[in-house]
Amino acid sequence: LLVGFFESVPSMIDAQLKSEIGVNLFEYTVLAMLSEEAGRTLQMTALAAASFGSISRLSHAVSRFEKRGWVTKEAGEGSRRHNVVTLTDEGYEALAAAAPTHISEVRRLIFDPLTADEASSLSTILHKIIGASDPELQDVLADKIPDIIKRNNPA
Amino acid sequence: LLVGFFESVPSMIDAQLKSEIGVNLFEYTVLAMLSEEAGRTLQMTALAAASFGSISRLSHAVSRFEKRGWVTKEAGEGSRRHNVVTLTDEGYEALAAAAPTHISEVRRLIFDPLTADEASSLSTILHKIIGASDPELQDVLADKIPDIIKRNNPA
DNA sequence: TAAGATTGAATTATCAATCTTC
DNA sequence: GAAGATTGATAATTCAATCTTA
Numbered sequence: 001l002l003v004g005f006f007e008s009v010p011s012m013i014d015a016q017l018k019s020e021i022g023v024n025l026f027e028y029t030v031l032a033m034l035s036e037e038a039g040r041t042l043q044m045t046a047l048a049a050a051s052f053g054s055i056s057r058l059s060h061a062v063s064r065f066e067k068r069g070w071v072t073k074e075a076g077e078g079s080r081r082h083n084v085v086t087l088t089d090e091g092y093e094a095l096a097a098a099a100p101t102h103i104s105e106v107r108r109l110i111f112d113p114l115t116a117d118e119a120s121s122l123s124t125i126l127h128k129i130i131g132a133s134d135p136e137l138q139d140v141l142a143d144k145i146p147d148i149i150k151r152n153n154p155a
Numbered sequence: 156l157l158v159g160f161f162e163s164v165p166s167m168i169d170a171q172l173k174s175e176i177g178v179n180l181f182e183y184t185v186l187a188m189l190s191e192e193a194g195r196t197l198q199m200t201a202l203a204a205a206s207f208g209s210i211s212r213l214s215h216a217v218s219r220f221e222k223r224g225w226v227t228k229e230a231g232e233g234s235r236r237h238n239v240v241t242l243t244d245e246g247y248e249a250l251a252a253a254a255p256t257h258i259s260e261v262r263r264l265i266f267d268p269l270t271a272d273e274a275s276s277l278s279t280i281l282h283k284i285i286g287a288s289d290p291e292l293q294d295v296l297a298d299k300i301p302d303i304i305k306r307n308n309p310a
Numbered sequence: 311t312a313a314g315a316t317t318g319a320a321t322t323a324t325c326a327a328t329c330t331t332c
Numbered sequence: 333g334a335a336g337a338t339t340g341a342t343a344a345t346t347c348a349a350t351c352t353t354a
Contacts, residue, residue, distance in 0.1 A: 001278065001281050001282060001285060002261065002265065002281065003180065003181075003184045003206070003207055004207045004281070004285040005160075005281050005284065005285065006161070006164070006165045006168075006180060007165075007180070007181055007184075007206070007207040007208060008207040008285065008288065008289065009161070009284065009285075009288060010161045010165075011209075012288065013161075014346095015346095018346090024322080025158065025161060025162070026158075026162055026322095026323095029158045029162075043336085044336070044337060044338095045335090045336065045337085051158070051162070052158055052159045052162040052163040053162060053323095054166075054323090054324080055336080055337065055338090056323085056324070056325080056326095056337085056338080056339090057322090057323065057324080058337095059337065059338055059339085060322075060323075060338090060339090061322090063338090063339095064321095064322090080330085080331060080332090081330065081331045081332065081335075081336050081337075082331095082335095082336065082337090083336075083337065083338095106157065109284070109287075109288050110157070110284055112287070113283045113284050113286070113287035113288075114280060114283060114284070118276070118279070118280050118283070121273070121276050121280065122277075122280050123156065124273070125269060125273050125276065125277050125280075126156050126157065126159070126160050127156060128268045128269060128273070129160065129164065129264070129265055129268050129269070130156060130159040130160065130163065130164075131268070132264075132267070132268035133163065133164060133167065133264050133268075134163065166324095169324095170324095173324090179344080181344095198314090199314070199315060199316095200313090200314065200315085209345090209346080210314080210315065210316090211315090211316080211317090211345085211346070211347080212344090212345065212346080213315095214315065214316055214317085215316090215317090215344075215345075216344090218316090218317095219343095219344090236313075236314050236315075236352065236353045236354065237313095237314070237315090238314075238315065238316095311354100312353105312354090313352105313353090313354080314351105314352085314353085314354100315350105315351085315352085315353105316349105316350080316351070316352095317348105317349085317350075317351090318347105318348095318349090318350100319346100319347090319348090319349100320345105320346085320347080320348100321344105321345080321346070321347090322343100322344085322345070322346090323342100323343080323344070323345085324341105324342080324343075324344090325340105325341090325342080325343095326339105326340095326341090326342100327338105327339085327340085327341100328337105328338080328339075328340095329336105329337085329338070329339090330335105330336085330337080330338095331334100331335085331336085331337100332333105332334085332335080332336100
């Protein structure tokens with residue numbers, strides 16, 4: 001049952017995003033996290049953490065996005081080893097075009113079958129699980145999490 | 156947050172299984188579903204549904220397992236187009252060796268951070284979500300689901 | 311023709327090694 | 333040396349095309 005939630009539901013979300021703008025859920029999340037930052041810019045490590053992926057995975061994904069013209073990559077201010085990624089206007093538009101369908105798909109697959117109480121309970125539960133599995137991440141994302149819950153949760 | 160649950164938690168489970176017996180969660184599930192059948196045998200389509208994966212994904216995975224000697228594949232009784240997969244003793248032993256660590260890892264990552272009420276609520280919620288996303292699957296798995304819940308849920 | 315299943319090519323992910331900068 | 337990040341090789345997944353049998 002857990003397996004179903006880990007394998008089946010994400011693959012349906014992946015398929016929807018792929019047909020919409022040709023990205024999977026991880027790549028969509030990368031774009032979404034960038035779009036919420038001031039200047040649409042984030043350091044590689046911070047972006048990897050925000051997207052719940054490894055740095056290597058992110059690095060490959062960013063390379064692909066660069067080829068599409070959806071992001072740019074530069075040396076960060078002050079220190080040349082902290083590379084920062086910036087979402088371009090094209091990248092933002094691609095994200096904006098896909099977002100409504102994606103959000104309604106997530107709602108349909110995950111939240112529609114639940115009562116309001118269950119939806120709110122699910123948010124609490126996932127919050128606890130993620131927080132426990134990576135306490136540092138929880139601190140880093142402390143500001144973002146309420147927004148993410150609100151965005152994904154109709155309750 | 157949902158993203159974290161879809162990307163981060165499964166990847167930790169994958170990593171644990173990979174270091175233990177060199178399989179990912181999908182492959183582990185395939186072995187586990189076979190092990191629960193009478194005769195340790197299941198048809199390809201049924202096995203794919205039980206493991207929440209595509210038939211193509213399963214077919215590739217089964218080929219890899221055949222090379223390791225963990226499963227065998229034969230034409231089904233009566234109809235030559237319904238191939239059936241059988242778990243070998245070696246495959247069963249590999250699964251049995253990895254199961255305790257895997258189960259405790261799942262418990263640690265997912266259920267330990269929760270109260271008993273939350274754990275039981277999570278089972279109910281996931282059941283609803285999976286059932287809604289694939290009603291046919293729900294019927295097929297109706298017998299298995301209570302066992303799966305019991306096995307993964309300390310509550 | 312359609313259901314059940316396989317295959318090969320292209321894409322993506324993972325792992326280990328490397329590179330650069332502090 | 334260690335943090336931040338990239339690269340290339342290996343492995344797995346997806347997608348589309350194909351094959352076989354009812």
